[in-house]
Structures are given as structure tokens and as C-alpha cells.
Amino acid sequence: MARLPAAVSAGFLLVSACAHTVPPPAPPPETPARVMARIQDWEDRRSLGGGEIVRLATAAPEVTVRVRALRALARIQDVATLDAVVAGLTAPDKAVREEAAFAVGELALSWEPLPEDARTALTGALVRAEASETDGRVRITLLESLGKLATPGAVEVLTARLSPANGPWSEAAATALGVAARKAGAAAVANVPLEAIRALLKPRERSEVNLAGAYLLAASKRPDAVEALRSCLANAHPDVMALCVKGLGDVGSPRDTMALNLMLGDATPRVSAEAARALAKLSAKCEAGAPCDPLLALEGQGRRAKQVAEGKAAQGHALLAVAQQGLPLQGRPVLSRLRSALAEADRIAVSDEAHADLAWLDCRFAAAMDRQQGTLEQVLQCGYGRVPEARRLALGLHEVAQFKGAPNAASKPGDVSPAVPGAAFAVPYLNHVSPLVRGGALDALSERPVPEAMAPVRALIGGGDAVVAVLAAATAGKLKDAAAVPALEALAERVPKEPDLAEAVAGALVALQGRAAEPRLREWLTHPHANVRRVAAESLTTLTGAPVRSNRVELPADTYRPPAAPAGTTLTLRTRKGDITVLLDPDAPLTGGNLVALAKQGYFRGITFHRVVPNFVAQGGDPRGDGEGGPGHSIRCEMTRRPYARGTVGMALSGKDTGGSQFFFTHSPQPHLDGRYTAFGEVVSGMDVVDALLEGTVIDDVIVGTRAP
Known part of the structure; x- marks a missing residue:
């Protein structure tokens, strides 16, 4: 390199030396706004900031910063931060206590289930905090989190807060108990006194209390609640009515047809749709060969087809609900007549959109008929030529995957044939040009496997469509196809860069490799994507028979982050x-x-x-x-x-x-x-x-x- 002239060089050294004596500029002051921005960054990277978020959540002098740090901990859901979250439940400021109560509920809802000792600790903390809390909003948040936790201790406290029905906590407690039933199963709330729930359903100025009571009643699925469910059908609030209708569909009987038929005529689409679904459920309880009142009630729903043709698409929700729920085999004539009503309405449809809705509803009913028999037939020609073949076939294949066998002539309601035939008819569709159809065929074969599907399923594992590949991997696991292992391992190599593949691949690895899959799954425990770690932990728990949990992993700095949407x-x-x-x-x-x-x-x-x-x-x-x-x-x-x-x-x-x-x-x-x-x-x-x-x-x-x- 050429040297600088001596004079210039000396001057340069002098300037450089002087420059080094100038102190660096002071960092900008650490305002709450700057701290909040750092918390946002850590939260999105699923980082605890080297412990800084925990420190801010427990010791920041500004209430707004503590609240924001607790929200970050709620979203990160790391059980290691449990103590910091629980500490916030006893903070002097009510805003901090409320945010801590919400964060406890988020820990309870972790996608990777909490260890039992953590659930016990959170239950104790919430129970103590709720008993001493004086602020109404905070206490309601504590009750909500008890419902998300759904432990016996949480249910006990919530049950005590149901009464009196006009008290300040009854609405929140009833809703929380309904959430607990949805999370832990109806048995979790089996001991809640029915009279306490019925009291919430009495007419009152605040319909929210009725709504909470109806939500709990429907979620509890109690056979002894039928009379209470029938009574609350008279409530004026559509969502209360819909919940009570839903409950009757789960625990009622064909004797409830008359009451549900009245709900079918309700002007609110979500109420009439729920009534149609409930009647479809109850039709499965009819004795084979005997008159079935729910089916007779549903047959009259053909009038809705004309309303859809007139552009009143919301009226199609009742029809869609029946098709999605499906009917027993003796309801096949009802499905056929409803299809006829749709075809007749299609001739007078007022718009292309109405034609499209009617065509799709026809295919929905055709698929429901195919589900009854477990093979494709009706969907092959449904939709008046307007529904593309791929869409029709994919729908039909997914529906026949749900076939459980047809009831025998002399069987009791709910009985099925002893042997459900395999879905051999689906094998040719594995080569269909549409990935949607291939996916539908894999769904059918996964539920009803046949040996002749092994080779074509194996070939799809290495195909270009990632969704089809993982569905094929899952199906190969159901088929117990050991020859699929090399293709499965190649697909597993893609998981680190394609996290969406993890769940199906892990299931197939467990099914086909057993304990040999353990090393790979343990590698996934340290993957940056939380869902990959969850899948690995659950799979290892299944393999080893002992609880396995993953640890939080920070996301790389270059992980995609969208620009924030401004307020408004x-x-x-x-x-x-x-x-x-x-x-x-x-x-x-x-x-x-x-x-x-x-x-x-x-x-x-x-x-x-x-x-x-x-x-x-x-x-x-x-x-x-x-x-x-x-x-x-x-x-x-x-x-x-x-x-x-x-x-x-x-x-x-x-x-x-x-x-x-x-x-x-x-x-x-x-x-x-x-x-x-x-x-x-x-x-x-x-x-x-x-x-x-x-x-x-x-x-x-x-x-x-x-x-x-």
C-alpha cells in the first residue's frame, strides 16, 4: 500500500488522537415508549430479553410498562415465568393485577399442556387472589382464568360464585364454567347444582346473565337438564335460544321435535340453523323402521331453497347445517327431496351468486348421501354443472371418510355394522391432477385403509405438493407401510425449513419407526418454531410413556415480521x-x-x-x-x-x-x-x-x- 506523506501522516495521527478523546454521545433517555418498543421486539422474537421482561413485569416503576411486560409474558407462554406472573396478582395497582390475572389464563391455555405441578400452583394462586380481590374488573378476569385452567379447585370456586343469580359474579362464573366444560369435558362440571344454573335463566333485565347460563347449560351436556333447556327456548335473546337449542340437540330426544320445529321458523338465521342441526342430531336417535318426527320436520325445509334463489342466502344456513351434520340412512329420502327443492329453486334464481349457492348446497346434500353409504356416487353429478369436478370430488371424499357403517335392520340406534369396508374406490383418485382431490382421497384412505393404497400413497410422500405429501405420510402411518420409511425420512429432513410439515410427519414416524424416531424428535425440541417443539414433545411423550416438555427458543432476528397496522x-x-x-x-x-x-x-x-x-x-x-x-x-x-x-x-x-x-x-x-x-x-x-x-x-x-x- 502507498504511504501517506510524512506531514499528512503526522497530522492524521494528531486528529485521530484528538478524536479518541471526545466522549461518545450519551444514549437517548430510556422513556416508557422506548421500553415498550423493546418489549414488543422481544415478544415477537419469543425472547425474555435475558430476563429483562421478567424484571420489567415485576419491578418497572411505570404501571404501563409492567402491564405491557405481563402481556408479553402472556403471549410467550413460558412456564419458567410463572412466578413473575403470579407475583403480579398481589401488586398494589389494579391494572397490574388484572393483566397478571389474564396472563395466568394464557399460561393455562398453553398449546403445550402445563405440567401438573404448574397447574396446581396456578390454581392456588388464582383461588387466593380471587378470595381477597376488591376490584370488580380484576375479579372477573380472575374468574375467567379459573375457567381456562379448568382444574377441580377452579371449578369449585366458580360453582360457589354462581349464586346468587343476581349477584355481581354469576355471569362471569357461569361463562367460565362453560369454558371449563369445553376444555376439560362435560364431566368437569357434572357436580354444579342444576338449580343454580336454572336460576340464571329466569327473565331479567340483563340478558347477558341469561346468555351465560345458557352457555353453561349447553356446554354441560347433562341429561337432567332437558326440562331447563326446553324452558329457555322462550327467551327473547336469539343467542340464548340458539344455545338452548344446541343443548337439546345433544341431550334431548325425538320427543323434542315440536319445540325445535318452532325454532326452525325463527327469523334469525343462526337460531333456525341451530334448530335444523339439532333435529338432524336427534334423527339418529329414532328407532330403525319407525316414524321419525325430526326427519318429518326437516323435510319441510325445502322452502328455504326458494328463499336462497331469491337472494336471501342466510336462509341457506339451515340447509347447510343439515347437510354438514348428516342424517341416518332412513333419512335418505329427506335428503333427496331437499335436493329436488334446490333443483326447482335453481330454475328461478335471480343472480349468478344465487345459482352458485344453490349448486353448492346441492353438492353438500349429495355428499351427505354418499356419506350414508360410504362411497362416491351422488357427488359425481351434483351441482348442475356449475361446481368444478375437483371441488365436488374433494368434498365427497372428505365426507365418505366419515362413514362409520350403516345401521343393521334390527339394530338399536347408534349400532353400526361390525366391519366397515375399506375405501378402495378412493385409490384411483390418488393420481388425480388436483391436489385437493388427492388430499380427499388420502383422508378417506386414512380412515378406511386398504393394502392396495400402499404404493401410490408412498409415491405421494415425495411429491411436490407439501400438503399432499404430509397427508400421504399420515396415511402411510395408518397403513403400517414400512416400505414408506425412506420417503418419510426424506420428508422429515424438510421439517426444519417447513414447520407446517411437522405434525403429520411426527405421527407417521411414531407409527412406522417407534423408538427409532426418538433422536430426530429430540432434535425438534430445540426448533425455533413453537409448534414444531410442541409436536415433538407430544410425540416423545407418546413414545416414551413419560412426560416430555420442550423449552422456549428465541426466533432468529430475520424472522418475518409484518409492519404494524396503525390504530384506526x-x-x-x-x-x-x-x-x-x-x-x-x-x-x-x-x-x-x-x-x-x-x-x-x-x-x-x-x-x-x-x-x-x-x-x-x-x-x-x-x-x-x-x-x-x-x-x-x-x-x-x-x-x-x-x-x-x-x-x-x-x-x-x-x-x-x-x-x-x-x-x-x-x-x-x-x-x-x-x-x-x-x-x-x-x-x-x-x-x-x-x-x-x-x-x-x-x-x-x-x-x-x-x-x-
Whole structure:
């Protein structure tokens, strides 16, 4: 290298020496806003910041910082932070106590189940805190978290808070007990006094108490609650009625047909749909060969086909509910007559959208008929030539996968034939050009395996479609095909870079390799993606017979992070049934920002609502159209305090931090979803359009906007 002239060199050294004597600039002051930004960063990377979040949650001088740190711990869900979360339950400031109570509930809902000692510790902490809490909001949050925990000790406290029915805690306690029943099973609340629940259903000014009582009554599935369920059908609130109808469908009998038939005529679509589903359930309890009143009631639903033809798509929810629930074999004539009503209505349909809805409903009923017999027949020619072959076949294959055998002529209700035939008819569809059809065939063969499927299933494990590959791996496990192990191991090598493959691959590894799969699964325990670690821990627990847990792992710094959505951001979904406008929740800025970024790319144009379950959810955002697709990246869960009320918008998940592009609208309150799936917004206009959505409704575009403050 050429040397500098001596004079220049000396001057340069002098300047350099002087420069070294200048002190570095002082770092900017550590304002609460800067601390909050760091917490957001750590949270999204699933990092504890070297213990800094725990310190901030327990000792930060600013209440807002402590609250934000506790929210981060709630979303990270690391059992190692249990002590810090519990400490917040006794903090002097009520905002900190309330956030700590919420965080305890989030720990209870961890996708990877908590160890028993942690559940015991959390139960004790919540019980003590609830007994001494003086603030009403905090106490309600404590009751909600007791329901999420669902331990016997939690149920005992919640039961005590049910009475008096007009007391300050009865509503929260009843809802929490319903959540506990949904999480731990109806047996968890079997000892709750029925009279205490009935008292909540008495007419009162606050319908929310009635709603909580009906939610608990329906979730408890108690045979001794039939009279109470019948009584609450007279409630004026549609969601109370729908819950009581749902409960009767689970524990009632064909003798309840008259009462449910009245509900079929209700003007609210979610009530009539729930009544149709309940009657379909009760039809399975009819004696073979005897008159079946529920079936007679359902036969009259053909009139709804004409309403759908007139553009009243919401009336199709009752028909969809029957088709999804299915009918026993003796209900086949009812399904056939309903299809005839659809065909007649199709001749007078007022729009292309109405034609599309009727065509899809026809295929739904055709698939229900095929499910009755366990083979494809009706779906081969359903839909009046308007439903693409791939969509028809995929639907039919998924439906016949549920075939459990037809009742024998002399059998009792619920009995099935001793041997369910294999799904040999599905084998040719493994070579279909559409991945949706191949996936449907794999579903059918997974439930009803046949030896001749081994070779073609094995070939699909190494195919280019990742979803089909993992479904094939799972099916190979059901087939016990040892020859599939090399292909399965090659697929397992892809899991570190394709985390969505983990669950099906792990199941197949356990089925085909047994303990030989243990080393690979233990490697997955340290994978950055939380769902891969959960799958590995659960699989190892199955293999070893001893509880195995994973540890939290920080995500790499370059993990995809969407830009945050500013407060007031809206998304307007343009559909052929009308527009739906959603106001995004500022407490879930990255979840909202992810959908905003996708919308600006035109990602949602032409995507359908692929799943609609009447009186539950309408789900869309999947480019594949079968519920298995996404944008190629995942985002972290951002649990909020927003409850799943009617019109709440949430992210669909297959495990922790697996959100992508699929979202759903709730038709009615769904408290068991609270804190489990990110609730990131609410419908502010177009709820009537949400009610009218049917499977296959197309999203023409999603427009990003701003709502004026």
C-alpha cells in the first residue's frame, strides 16, 4: 500500500488522537415508549430479553410498562415465568393485577399442556387472589382464568360464585364454567347444582346473565337438564335460544321435535340453523323402521331453497347445517327431496351468486348421501354443472371418510355394522391432477385403509405438493407401510425449513419407526418454531410413556415480521353478497399489519370462504381452498382481551404461532375461543353479509382504509 506523506501522516495521527478523546454521545433517555418498543421486539422474537421482561413485569416503576411486560409474558407462554406472573396478582395497582390475572389464563391455555405441578400452583394462586380481590374488573378476569385452567379447585370456586343469580359474579362464573366444560369435558362440571344454573335463566333485565347460563347449560351436556333447556327456548335473546337449542340437540330426544320445529321458523338465521342441526342430531336417535318426527320436520325445509334463489342466502344456513351434520340412512329420502327443492329453486334464481349457492348446497346434500353409504356416487353429478369436478370430488371424499357403517335392520340406534369396508374406490383418485382431490382421497384412505393404497400413497410422500405429501405420510402411518420409511425420512429432513410439515410427519414416524424416531424428535425440541417443539414433545411423550416438555427458543432476528397496522385501520372485504368492513384492534398490530400487507398485494382477490359452520364461524383467506393453505410465512399470536362476541374477527391456527392468511368471523359469542386464537378486530358494518356467507363465496378484493377517530 502507498504511504501517506510524512506531514499528512503526522497530522492524521494528531486528529485521530484528538478524536479518541471526545466522549461518545450519551444514549437517548430510556422513556416508557422506548421500553415498550423493546418489549414488543422481544415478544415477537419469543425472547425474555435475558430476563429483562421478567424484571420489567415485576419491578418497572411505570404501571404501563409492567402491564405491557405481563402481556408479553402472556403471549410467550413460558412456564419458567410463572412466578413473575403470579407475583403480579398481589401488586398494589389494579391494572397490574388484572393483566397478571389474564396472563395466568394464557399460561393455562398453553398449546403445550402445563405440567401438573404448574397447574396446581396456578390454581392456588388464582383461588387466593380471587378470595381477597376488591376490584370488580380484576375479579372477573380472575374468574375467567379459573375457567381456562379448568382444574377441580377452579371449578369449585366458580360453582360457589354462581349464586346468587343476581349477584355481581354469576355471569362471569357461569361463562367460565362453560369454558371449563369445553376444555376439560362435560364431566368437569357434572357436580354444579342444576338449580343454580336454572336460576340464571329466569327473565331479567340483563340478558347477558341469561346468555351465560345458557352457555353453561349447553356446554354441560347433562341429561337432567332437558326440562331447563326446553324452558329457555322462550327467551327473547336469539343467542340464548340458539344455545338452548344446541343443548337439546345433544341431550334431548325425538320427543323434542315440536319445540325445535318452532325454532326452525325463527327469523334469525343462526337460531333456525341451530334448530335444523339439532333435529338432524336427534334423527339418529329414532328407532330403525319407525316414524321419525325430526326427519318429518326437516323435510319441510325445502322452502328455504326458494328463499336462497331469491337472494336471501342466510336462509341457506339451515340447509347447510343439515347437510354438514348428516342424517341416518332412513333419512335418505329427506335428503333427496331437499335436493329436488334446490333443483326447482335453481330454475328461478335471480343472480349468478344465487345459482352458485344453490349448486353448492346441492353438492353438500349429495355428499351427505354418499356419506350414508360410504362411497362416491351422488357427488359425481351434483351441482348442475356449475361446481368444478375437483371441488365436488374433494368434498365427497372428505365426507365418505366419515362413514362409520350403516345401521343393521334390527339394530338399536347408534349400532353400526361390525366391519366397515375399506375405501378402495378412493385409490384411483390418488393420481388425480388436483391436489385437493388427492388430499380427499388420502383422508378417506386414512380412515378406511386398504393394502392396495400402499404404493401410490408412498409415491405421494415425495411429491411436490407439501400438503399432499404430509397427508400421504399420515396415511402411510395408518397403513403400517414400512416400505414408506425412506420417503418419510426424506420428508422429515424438510421439517426444519417447513414447520407446517411437522405434525403429520411426527405421527407417521411414531407409527412406522417407534423408538427409532426418538433422536430426530429430540432434535425438534430445540426448533425455533413453537409448534414444531410442541409436536415433538407430544410425540416423545407418546413414545416414551413419560412426560416430555420442550423449552422456549428465541426466533432468529430475520424472522418475518409484518409492519404494524396503525390504530384506526380498516379492511373492507368486497364480496358478491356485499361489503364487510372490519376495524382492526390496535392491541394486535402485527396480526392486523400482516393482513394489511397481504391485502395491498392483492393476495385475497378470488379467494373464497372455504368453511362456514352456521351459528359458529365463517372462515376464509386460504388460496388452496381446502383449509390447508397460507402465504408461505407464519406470524406470532397476539392474544388480546377482546372477547369472541358476535362479529369478532380471529386468526385461524393449527398450533401456537401458526397464523398466516386464514381468518374467521364469529356468528355468535364463542367464549371458549377467548385467549386461544388472536382476536384482532370486529365487524363494524356488513354483519348481514357475514350472516349470508356460504361456502364458496368469493372475496373480490380487500381494501385497506382508515376510520376517522
